[in-house]
Amino acid sequence: MIQRSLVLLKPDAVKRGIVGEVLHRFERAGLKMVAVRMIHADEALAKKHYPDTDEWKLIVGQRTIDDCEKYGIDLMSNMGTTDPLKVGEMVKQWNVDFLISGPVLAIVFEGVNAIERIRSLVGHTVPAKAEPGTIRGDFSLDSAIAANRRKRTIYNLIHASGSPEEAEQEIKLWFKEEDIVSYRRVHEDLYLY
Numbered sequence: 001m002i003q004r005s006l007v008l009l010k011p012d013a014v015k016r017g018i019v020g021e022v023l024h025r026f027e028r029a030g031l032k033m034v035a036v037r038m039i040h041a042d043e044a045l046a047k048k049h050y051p052d053t054d055e056w057k058l059i060v061g062q063r064t065i066d067d068c069e070k071y072g073i074d075l076m077s078n079m080g081t082t083d084p085l086k087v088g089e090m091v092k093q094w095n096v097d098f099l100i101s102g103p104v105l106a107i108v109f110e111g112v113n114a115i116e117r118i119r120s121l122v123g124h125t126v127p128a129k130a131e132p133g134t135i136r137g138d139f140s141l142d143s144a145i146a147a148n149r150r151k152r153t154i155y156n157l158i159h160a161s162g163s164p165e166e167a168e169q170e171i172k173l174w175f176k177e178e179d180i181v182s183y184r185r186v187h188e189d190l191y192l193y
Contacts, residue, residue: 057088
């Protein structure tokens, strides 16, 4: 099944100069770039990128609360609240603040089971949980402890769409339809048809 997925190389990946290595991993895995753009996102775009539902905020907020408890960070003194929804709202703003802090390379990749394959190459969202050999496992330097103590998002280098629905929505947010090109790579004639 041919799919498209959005990948964002976040400001930390761009500023560290590892964009070429990351792109090489996707291309080596047979994924095809069909749209690319370097952008310094504004706050409106960044806010639209992250879900604004209570469900998402509760999940993210609870995950952050769990991390604080796990690592002995006093939630009230650090966050000012124990409400998962309010913590989730803070985390969303931290994500937005980071996404607009520098240039982002937005890419649409296309390929067989692209969404699942890309997520596998990228690794776990929390760098400490990312397996060696994944992009985050090999290149991420940050931790949930450092991020929570500094009241900021985890610098994890990259975003990759998590589902076909999310990919479709995110691609429309970052690209116009005419920005996406169609072409065939050599291996497509050999393996896909």
